[in-house]
Amino acid sequence: MLDQTQTALDGISVSIRDLQLSFGAVNVLQDLNLDIAKGEFLVLLGASGCGKSTLLNCIAGLLEPTGGQIFIEGQNVTWAEPSERGIGMVFQSYALYPQMTVKGNLSFGLKNARVPKDEIERRVTRAAELLHLQPLLDRKPAALSGGQRQRVAIGRALVRDVDVFLFDEPLSNLDAKLRAELRVELKRLHQSLANTMIYVTHDQIEAMTLADRIAIMRGGVIQQLAQPLEIYNRPANLYVAGFIGAPPMNFIRGRIEGSEFVGPVRMPLTGYGWSEGPWTSGDTVFGIRPEHVKIGDDARHCACQTEVTIEVVEPMGADTLLWTRIGGDEFRIRLDGQTTIHEGQTLPIGFDIDCASLFDAQSEQRI
Amino acid sequence: MVDLSQTYTAPRRLAGAEGAKPKRRLSGNRIMIYGILCLISLYYILPLWVMVMTSLKGMPEVRVGNIFAPPVEVTFQPWIKAWAEACTGLNCDGLSRGFWNSVKITVPSVILSIIVASVNGYALVNWKFKGSEIFFGILLFGAFIPYQVMIYPIVIILRELGLMGDVWGLVLVHTIFGMPILTLLFRNYFASLPEELFKAARVDGAGFWGIFFRVLVPMSLPIFTVAMILQVTGIWNDFLFGVIYTKPEAYPMTVQLNNIVNSVQGVKEYNVNMAATLITGLVPLSIYLLSGKLFVRGIAAGAVKG
Ligand SMILES: Nc1ncnc2c1ncn2[C@@H]1O[C@H](COP(=O)(O)OP(=O)(O)OP(=O)(O)O)[C@@H](O)[C@H]1O
Ligand SMILES: [Mg+2]
Numbered sequence: 001m002l003d004q005t006q007t008a009l010d011g012i013s014v015s016i017r018d019l020q021l022s023f024g025a026v027n028v029l030q031d032l033n034l035d036i037a038k039g040e041f042l043v044l045l046g047a048s049g050c051g052k053s054t055l056l057n058c059i060a061g062l063l064e065p066t067g068g069q070i071f072i073e074g075q076n077v078t079w080a081e082p083s084e085r086g087i088g089m090v091f092q093s094y095a096l097y098p099q100m101t102v103k104g105n106l107s108f109g110l111k112n113a114r115v116p117k118d119e120i121e122r123r124v125t126r127a128a129e130l131l132h133l134q135p136l137l138d139r140k141p142a143a144l145s146g147g148q149r150q151r152v153a154i155g156r157a158l159v160r161d162v163d164v165f166l167f168d169e170p171l172s173n174l175d176a177k178l179r180a181e182l183r184v185e186l187k188r189l190h191q192s193l194a195n196t197m198i199y200v201t202h203d204q205i206e207a208m209t210l211a212d213r214i215a216i217m218r219g220g221v222i223q224q225l226a227q228p229l230e231i232y233n234r235p236a237n238l239y240v241a242g243f244i245g246a247p248p249m250n251f252i253r254g255r256i257e258g259s260e261f262v263g264p265v266r267m268p269l270t271g272y273g274w275s276e277g278p279w280t281s282g283d284t285v286f287g288i289r290p291e292h293v294k295i296g297d298d299a300r301h302c303a304c305q306t307e308v309t310i311e312v313v314e315p316m317g318a319d320t321l322l323w324t325r326i327g328g329d330e331f332r333i334r335l336d337g338q339t340t341i342h343e344g345q346t347l348p349i350g351f352d353i354d355c356a357s358l359f360d361a362q363s364e365q366r367i
Numbered sequence: 368m369v370d371l372s373q374t375y376t377a378p379r380r381l382a383g384a385e386g387a388k389p390k391r392r393l394s395g396n397r398i399m400i401y402g403i404l405c406l407i408s409l410y411y412i413l414p415l416w417v418m419v420m421t422s423l424k425g426m427p428e429v430r431v432g433n434i435f436a437p438p439v440e441v442t443f444q445p446w447i448k449a450w451a452e453a454c455t456g457l458n459c460d461g462l463s464r465g466f467w468n469s470v471k472i473t474v475p476s477v478i479l480s481i482i483v484a485s486v487n488g489y490a491l492v493n494w495k496f497k498g499s500e501i502f503f504g505i506l507l508f509g510a511f512i513p514y515q516v517m518i519y520p521i522v523i524i525l526r527e528l529g530l531m532g533d534v535w536g537l538v539l540v541h542t543i544f545g546m547p548i549l550t551l552l553f554r555n556y557f558a559s560l561p562e563e564l565f566k567a568a569r570v571d572g573a574g575f576w577g578i579f580f581r582v583l584v585p586m587s588l589p590i591f592t593v594a595m596i597l598q599v600t601g602i603w604n605d606f607l608f609g610v611i612y613t614k615p616e617a618y619p620m621t622v623q624l625n626n627i628v629n630s631v632q633g634v635k636e637y638n639v640n641m642a643a644t645l646i647t648g649l650v651p652l653s654i655y656l657l658s659g660k661l662f663v664r665g666i667a668a669g670a671v672k673g
Contacts, residue, residue, distance in 0.1 A: 060566075062566050081569075083570060089567065095567040098586055109571035153567075156567070
């Protein structure tokens, strides 16, 4: 039995088995299973309240699971203390010790672990170099900017030489520019350290740019676990399709009849990459991303063509968003660059089957 | 195209407030407010004035003079007498004995009650255990039981412990009676600190005491100040427990003050009584003055969140 577990955990950094957690009668996590490879950057993405932080706190040992097991680097750590798990954690609110200097903050964990003085010095110096904190070592957190504070918080995890980094929305207290800077810095850090990183966010861009794999959560259940582009191109269900992408995917309700989708528009399904099927009948939702809709002359070569009246034009500089309706449902079109299309204009549009998604209207799963 | 510089030139300075900040004129409203404030201040200051003035007069002057008048001849004799010579019962060493008794009672009571209550509050917030809320509820309930109900049971308990009449018995009583309100105070304060700080310290490997002493206590100076002031003034001013649970040699200052002021033998020495009262009140007063800002900050921080 034990051997089986051991071989099953080869190459796996964090393994979560049937994890359950409830606060009283509220089940926040239900039978959650997740394997994270060594050196992987996994992003947990989901709407507010879906249990991302709860899952992260369970991995960190700050919450006791109601059921299930957690393995880190092959050890069953389900009941281990946070400090014994080989994890470091970075919080949204930085959580720096206000009365200690930056240096004190960085070395606090090492002192608790009774690391020898010169070793502490060595590791603090190295972390400070990596994160450009050398000039700030003797300052108190109150005298730092938001970005500097978050770098200290990352440094605090760094000095402890842990196997797994846990991040709980580390960038969401920062302004947009700093967020972009630190995002790149984090990516570089991951490349140079090659630690396992688990990163919670509700920012899609962070998720898409940082992740090796993204786990999309909803109500304590993982909806899809895949590489970013796989999630973008082949969302596993309606929720994921509507969650990823800004603006989100357009949905058209209808039925499949033979080899054709029939609704407010008709679309031949030859060439569709079926996940389950092919279906020849049944209620279906047809999904197409706003950026995959073609207009004007380009639309004439598409498998599916229709005409729409533009209701709202939103120019955003680099691209333009058009709002319209198909079959009563809102329909968005995203165009590159700027355009002369104006509100009230009627426009031929079209799209192809190779960038479309089909979902079962009942189960909401991809077909 | 319209040439903007032609059609619109911004004024070099915008119209509006300029120059020095205008002086506020006294409006009727303000006169009312200040008037009332002055009256109230007078109401509080007058008795103190009378006391200080009387304590600086000799007895002959006290007898004939107006109580509001400042002393014609300033004398510190009443203060010296109150401190070192006034008689209570058999002893004639003034308040000094009571002062030292009060110090011996107050210092350990304050320290002990603050240590226990702060650890209580910390555990109730950060290390919740099954039933911790009920435990806290029971503790709070203690704050609502009238003292009088407990006087006799405590006499029995102290007697059984062999602490009746001892200073340490009184220390124990004060520590227990301070517990509900102090625990509430500390609990609310620690609950207002960010939870992630506590989590970070746990990830950093600090234990129960490590987190308490090295992370939380250093950032909780204001609330410790508030607790100290509450306890020092409360315990220093206590009369009832002092007179019940100690013997005459161990009486705290308040009890001795009472004995001096209410002594029936001889003439009433108002000047000595006033001096004695002032000396007794000096300790809580100086605590307030010394802690000033910290006290206000602590009250503001600890009071609101439930
Ligand atoms: N101590 C608690 N007691 C009861 N319910 C809780 C507790 N902590 C969290 N919850 C509930 O658990 C659910 C998941 O919370 P969690 O903090 O994990 O969400 P999240 O995905 O991190 O959200 P956010 O993006 O807002 O941080 C929420 O519905 C929340 O109300
Ligand atoms: Mg969260």
